[in-house]
Amino acid sequence: MDFELRPLEWSEAAQVEVDALVVVSFDGSVAAEADGPLQRWIAQAQQAGDLGQEPGQWLAAYRLPEVAARRVVAVRAGDGSPRHVRQAVAAGWGALQGAAPRTLGLVLPRADEAAVTAAVLAIAEASYRYTTTLSKPKPRVLERVLLGVPQAAAVQRAFEWAAATVHGVELAKEWANRPANHARPADLAAAAEALAGPDLDVEVLGPKEVERLGMGALLAVARGSREPLRFIVLRYQGAGKRQAPVALIGKGITFDTGGISLKPAAEMDEMKFDMSGAAAVLGVFATLAQLRPAVNVVGLIPACENMPDGGAIKPGDVVRSLSGQTIEILNTDAEGRLILCDALTYAQRFKPRAIVDVATLTGACVIALGGVRSGLFASDDALAQALLAAGEAAQDPCWRLPLDDEYAEALKSRFADVANVGGRPAGAVTAAKFLQRFAGDVPWAHLDIAGTAWKGGKDKGATGRPVPLLVRWLLEQQAEPEVVLRRARRGARA
Incomplete structure (x- = not known):
């Protein structure tokens, strides 16, 4: 989908030639004496009570006099907060579903960076369709979105960041939504290789290379599957070579049966989403490339399946990780932390200034936070604050949970240096404490996205989170933010 930002007053919006126009109305944004066809129509509707008062309530018109667009939808956005803007845009698009417009004008009477970000992400979310494995797919009909705001220059940076983030979110959704037989470890590696280009290099390691490195924990998880593992390394070099990189690690379990500790059959199909961390890392790099x-x-993406064949690891097995630490596997369904721990050790060779791993790691985090906020654990307060702030700014929030040393007591083992599970109490925390052992002295954070990476039920599908959070955080790491716009515009002209 193509996005365009244009300086636009409401009086000018009436002349925009698009298939449909969604006009977002904030509280107090239209006066009774307003001039212009759109303003008069909305003011009259508000006076008559036809537009309602609640965010998301809408009124539609066809062939409104003096308006170029065939269809117009006015929709309430309350106080103009990001949450209300997202509600309004989603409702406005819903009102146009039967019309299937190819071009859409989205008009905000006033806009700050948060409102623009909300509008762009909301229309992308509302119009997204998964089609890859459908025999007769109905592709997304919306091709171009024109976002009109009065002061476009003031929100240019936020608009470009949001539009690029959509690209990453949709790539993450694509790979997380694919069934496991269409998203094998080798397929993920091919998707990563397709991202290679200026400033972005990709290396893929197979089972033999991983074995030579000594990644015993990753190898142990992959043993039960006929699909060979892949360890994917992406390197984006946008700054000078002397600047230490940030390392992102995504859990890439392309299907999780639980292994010998087999999961219940009900809803096991949703375990195709267990590589949502890996999909998010791919999405972030797609945004960086843009x-x-x-x-x-x-x-770093350790990718494999967790299957229960005769070669699979068993409860009670002890394996040696890349760090040299031995791990007693008490539950084979706690496999994500096993593949991540080797990736955390591998990350040290890049001398990163921070490491963030992203994983659908624990059901306990779902119980704690539901699907609203991702769980955040961090060894460094400054890193934690930066990620929390980025999540709020990107409207992809997280919540910090504790890492007290006392929680590590549950992971003690008589037969190895550490056990891979610590029982039901504080399961999300003990999982994070396990990972912390392998992060070294580098500032490290762990995002448990088990509750936020996908939705179940009738709305089953990937969300693309936490791509917006991570993109925002990375962009804020720049010493010169204006470099983003210069390079993005140069790339657009190429």
Whole structure:
């Protein structure tokens, strides 16, 4: 989908030639004596009570006099907060579903960076369709969105960041939504290789290379599957070579049966989403390739299946990780932390200034936070604050949970250096404490996205989170934010 930002007053919006126009109305944004066809129509509707008062309530018109667009939808956005803007845009698009417009004008009477970000992300979310494995797919009909705001220059940066983030979110959704037989470890590696280009290099390691490195924990999880593992390394070099990179690690379990500790059959199909962390890392790098910011980023994706064949690891087995630490596997369904721990050790070779791992790691985090906020654990307060702030700014929030040393007591083992599970109490925390053992002295954070990476039920599908959070955080790492816009515009002209 193509996005365009244009300086636009309401009086000018009436002349925009698009298939449909969604006009977002904030509280107090239209006066009774307003001039212009759109303003008069909305003012009259408000006076008559036809537009309602609640965010998301809408009124539609066809062939409104003096308006170029065939269809117009006015929709309430309350106080103009990001949450209300997202509600309004989603409702406005819903009102147009039967019309299937190819071009859409989205008009905000006033806009700050948060409202623009909300509008762009909301229309992308509302119009998204998964089609890859459908025999007769109905592709997304919306091709171009024109966002009209009075002061476009003031929100240019936010608009470009949001539009590029959509690209990354939709790539993450695509790979997380694919069934496991269409998203094998080798397929993920091919998707990563397709991102290679200026400033972005990709290396893929197979089972033999991983074995030579000594990644015993990753190898142990992959043993039960006929699909060979892949360890994917992405390197984006947007800043000078002397600048230490940030390392992102994404859990890439392309299907999780639980292994010998087999999961219940009900809803096991949703375990195709267990590689949502890996999909998010791919999405972040797709956004980096488009914006080309002045940062250095390393991405690591350990990818494999967790299956229960005769070669699979068993409860009670002890394996040696890349760090040299031995791990007693008490539950084979706690496999994500096993593949991540080797990736955390591998990340040290890049001498990163921070490491963030992203994983659908624990059901306990779902119980704690539901699907609203991702769980955040961090060894460094400054890193935690930066990620929390980025999540709020990107409307992809997280919540910090504790890492007290006392929680590590549950992971003690008589037969190895550490056990891979610590029982039901504080399961999300003990999982994070396990990972912390392998992060070294580098500032490290862990995002548990088990509750936010996908939705179940009738709305089943990937959300693309936490791509917006991570993109925002990385872009804020730049010493010169304006470099983003210079490089993005240069790329657009090429």
